[in-house]
Amino acid sequence: VNKNGQVITSAVTTLDLHDIARAGKTYGVSAFYVVTPLEDQKKLTGRFLDHWITGGGASYNPNRGEALDLIRIKDRFQDVVDEITDQEGIRPLTVFTSARAGGQTLSYRRFREMLAQGRPHVLVFGTAWGLSGDFMAEADAVLEPVNGGTDYNHLSVRSAAAIILDRVLWIGEKETLC
């Protein structure tokens, strides 16, 4: 949604592609899906990926291409779910994120337990002013928001993604987190 709560399609930000792909690669995610139905945004993302994976950027900094190679572009979220279902033979569980999630939310501890059972999961992030209520209602679960203990609640999506990946996939002393 946009600032006024209207459902919109946001632009792709290349900084988000770089940073979320690197975080994803670091924590071992299988794929990073970018969902946009906009032709110009798909083209922009495709050109960006070509540059870093096979073009001039590949020799300049191969580490970037290695992470960006996780990126798949899809028109609709349902296409993501369908592709994973085809590949894995089971529908992935969808876990949505929000800065303002109310109601029943999934704790990080429980999410780690679910991941450990081996079923594929899709962790869903929004851009702009976040995911719409109608779309959030389709989630199998909504993850407990990141709470930094202050009134300031405006993390960028790339920061939120890095924090959440660390909370659910780190290999430190898991039992100390709740």
Ligand code: SAM
């Ligand atoms: N106010 C928006 C919201 O409700 O999520 C903030 C949008 S934020 C720029 C974009 C995305 O980052 C959100 O859709 C969510 O995926 C993620 N995000 C931002 N802050 C978060 C938080 N505190 N907890 C969990 N996810 C967060």
